[in-house]
Amino acid sequence: MRPHNGVTRWLAAGVGTALALTAFTACSGSGGSGGSGSINGTAPASLTEPTQPITVTYAGAAYDAKQIQPVLDAFHKEHPKITVKYEAVPFDDFNSVLAARLTSSKDAIDVFDVDMPRTSAYAARGWLADLTKTFPDLKSAVDPGSLKAATANGKLVTMPYQTSTNIMYYNKALLTAAGITAPSAAPEARQTWEQVTDDAKKAKAAGAQYGLVFDQIDRHYQLQPLAESADGGPGGKGTGNLTPAVTNAGWQKAFSWYGSLFADGLSPRGVAVADTPSLFAAGKVAYYVGGPWWGTQFVGEKGLDFGVAPFPAFDGGKAATPTGGWSLGLNPKASTEKANAAALFMKFMGIDKGGYAQYLSALAVPPSNLDGAAKFYESDTFKDPRFAGVVDLMKSELAHTSTLRLQTVGYVEFEDIMTKTFDDIINGTDAKTALASASSQLDDAWAKYRK
Structure with a gap:
């Protein structure tokens, strides 16, 4: 039995194979301090349900289209005016795709996956909107390691939705x-x-x-x-x-x-x-x-x-x-309407009712969301006698030994x-x-x- 593609793709993200570094170099800001001085957009401070149909484009490298579809279906049911158009991108191509499409007005993406250790790099390149006022209470919803990885220069710049341990x-x-x-x-x-x-x-x-x-x-x-x-x-x-x-x-x-x-x-x-x-x-x-x-x-x-x-x-x-996993970033160039709709989707993925993982059928990685993680630990896989003690072990490692x-x-x-x-x-x-x-x-x- 082989792991499903979503896990394989997530593993690639966690490890980072050779990337399109030329795209990164071309898009680099000064970044001299290693901080996020290039953050140049702010998400809405309050979110409202759209009254007219709107489509947001989501570029992802964590899951293929089939695997993420149950999550999108659940979101569309709860937010019928918003359509999330998902585009799966191979991880090896992901950074070059972001470099091109986050600077494009014709083929732009609104929300996108962010591999956690790349948060500072993306922020310095001006690719991430400031989410601090949009999600001021995230500390109570997600694990501390994920929140730290979602922050650059004191600002919340991504919505974490999964973490990991070994x-x-x-x-x-x-x-x-x-x-x-x-x-x-x-x-x-x-x-x-x-x-x-x-x-x-x-x-x-x-x-x-x-x-x-x-x-x-x-x-x-x-x-x-x-x-x-x-x-x-x-x-x-x-x-x-x-x-x-x-x-x-x-x-x-x-x-x-x-x-x-x-x-x-x-x-x-x-x-x-x-x-x-x-x-x-x-x-x-x-x-x-x-x-x-x-x-x-x-x-x-x-x-x-x-x-x-x-x-x-x-x-x-x-x-x-x-430790570490995936977060979601918001294109700082998105229009007000699209930024609002995209932020509602980010909230759905990372916060609402425990987040995205409840809609997936396959065991993968712990959600960043604390309530979602509790459901993850109840997986039938972990009830197998061969996994005796694993739930307490994972909880302990995430709380005490996880290393970004x-x-x-x-x-x-x-x-x-x-x-x-x-x-x-x-x-x-x-x-x-x-x-x-x-x-x-x-x-x-x-x-x-x-x-």
Whole structure:
């Protein structure tokens, strides 16, 4: 059983493959402080139901048209004068599409998906309207991490609608064969990466094809928490987080360790991100670090006896887990009428009755909306005995250990460079050498923002 396309597309957003950087460079404002000085539009302070039919265009990369349709149907039923025209855009093309159509008067879009770590970058380019007065009480409706990611320079500039966390799955049969005691799902029983590595070696020696595999094997979304746990920080510092910080002792420790997983054969080289869950589903992996969105697939494998545990931390380091997802942005050039209608849709997606997720049939990621998240945790998937303890674990991680990706106007370049750096480390390049090269590349890529 494979994940549905919406999950796959969301994963791509969470990790960021190589992007159309030329479009970003062409649209860049000064952005010198890494703030949101280019925010040049404000959404309506109060929203009213339209009296005449109006159509707003929504460009999205999180879901395809079929998957989002139940949400649109529900919205149209409650707001019969508004038609939301959804246009699905492949994630790899998304930024170039936004660059072209947010500056167009003929082919403009009104509301669009925003991958959370790109919020500051989009704001600095003048692509996001100020929503602060439109949604003044968002703090009571969404989780704190999502709200922080939706804010730039003290202004609310997006409507968050989904977040995420990670857990560690383990194969009970492979651990039993190696004489390893299964870990607990309790957050306070979190294992160390050093302990998991030792056990992964035992499991491999006892017959597991791989000892430890990361879901997003070369993606910053899942790997930044390794550096954070080793006290290396998010990868940038200084004004606007535009000074590279990927060569310190924490980063070197985290990624020397990560490289050793591949050198020792505990993790596979040459496997694409999209294929890692199938390795665990096929019973080939002792420990698999990934998102709860794979639950449907794993529960569907009747012969797969698994359990869940917290995302580990380095010995002596802090617990840090991946988080983040999608928000909605409003085109600051939208007319007053379209801005009002688009904001009503944003409110529907992020706030009303728990938000968008109640209308989706497939398990994906936790909604940012607190009421919606409560419904998410009641999913039948999580009631499977193999998922014992996962709901309390996810709640705890989102509340206490979730770590936002580097917040900077230079995030797009950062993610692209770091993905290539992680690939080099996976393929055998010494971590110190690879990170030094990344630091030099980042310094060059970010120079335009520091002018």
